[in-house]
Amino acid sequence: MKRVWITGGGSGIGKALALSFARDGWNVVISGRDQNKLNDVCKQASNISAFVCDITDSGDVRACVQNLGPVQIAILNAGDYSPGPTSATSMDEFRRTMEVNYFGTLNCIQTVLPVLKACNGRLAVVASLAGYVGLPNASGYGPSKAALISLCESLRAELQDGPVSVQVINPGFVQSDLTAKNDFAMPYLMEPDAAAREIRKGLETDRFEIAFPTPFVRRMKLLRLLPYRAYFKLMRKVAGP
Numbered sequence: 001m002k003r004v005w006i007t008g009g010g011s012g013i014g015k016a017l018a019l020s021f022a023r024d025g026w027n028v029v030i031s032g033r034d035q036n037k038l039n040d041v042c043k044q045a046s047n048i049s050a051f052v053c054d055i056t057d058s059g060d061v062r063a064c065v066q067n068l069g070p071v072q073i074a075i076l077n078a079g080d081y082s083p084g085p086t087s088a089t090s091m092d093e094f095r096r097t098m099e100v101n102y103f104g105t106l107n108c109i110q111t112v113l114p115v116l117k118a119c120n121g122r123l124a125v126v127a128s129l130a131g132y133v134g135l136p137n138a139s140g141y142g143p144s145k146a147a148l149i150s151l152c153e154s155l156r157a158e159l160q161d162g163p164v165s166v167q168v169i170n171p172g173f174v175q176s177d178l179t180a181k182n183d184f185a186m187p188y189l190m191e192p193d194a195a196a197r198e199i200r201k202g203l204e205t206d207r208f209e210i211a212f213p214t215p216f217v218r219r220m221k222l223l224r225l226l227p228y229r230a231y232f233k234l235m236r237k238v239a240g241p
């Protein structure tokens, strides 16, 4: 039976992915810090098991990967988000976001890569469309996701002749505990199950980027191409007075 490891599998996108793979008969290992959340997901399918693992703790990640055994897909999905203006965000918060989203994910990559190499496996990293450009009130989160996209580009280039396929997953807005922190209307908001379907479809291909929903992706890609003058004019409207 094929095995998939999903970090942050106790809630949101990770949970929807775990249940989707489980329905298709995969052996699913989810990890996260909150044992109760993980247990609730495990109760929903006998082929899901859980491992408590804080991705910022290299000892935890080593133990988790040792416990996995052979694995065909690693989906590094765990992440954190603290919205707010730069002036109201503490250095501790900036560091924590980078520590979880970037260094935590990198910690998992370094540890699981030899296992994926041995299994001709697939590495999929959940970044975000918020990593495309600097957005107001996202100066902690955005750079952490931009760093992940860049990291995946490097990895894909380095590993393209080897056995491991590297993909980056860039979702738009998905309903979850993470986006419950947003106090604005989120365009093209999706349910986690719909996000999981998009990700599963993308994982069937060898496309580098799995980005969705398409109309939002197009708009975000256009933003990247705008001259700065036009970009900041638009951002003034987004940021409000």
Ligand SMILES: NC(=O)c1ccc[n+]([C@@H]2O[C@H](COP(=O)([O-])OP(=O)(O)OC[C@H]3O[C@@H](n4cnc5c(N)ncnc54)[C@H](OP(=O)(O)O)[C@@H]3O)[C@@H](O)[C@H]2O)c1
Pocket (backbone or CB within 6 Å): 007, 008, 009, 010, 011, 012, 013, 014, 031, 032, 033, 034, 035, 037, 053, 054, 055, 056, 077, 078, 079, 080, 081, 100, 104, 126, 127, 128, 129, 170, 171, 172, 173, 174, 175, 176, 177, 178, 179
């Ligand atoms: N929702 C969106 O609109 C959206 C859009 C783009 C990208 N994303 C990305 O999608 C991923 C999943 O987010 P979500 O929306 O599904 O939110 P979520 O339900 O809050 O999921 C985040 C998961 O990450 C885990 N996590 C956080 N810190 C961790 C740590 N230090 N070690 C291990 N696990 C940790 C949490 O589990 P524990 O609390 O059990 O540790 C939680 O299950 C994140 O990387 C997020 O940045 C989300």
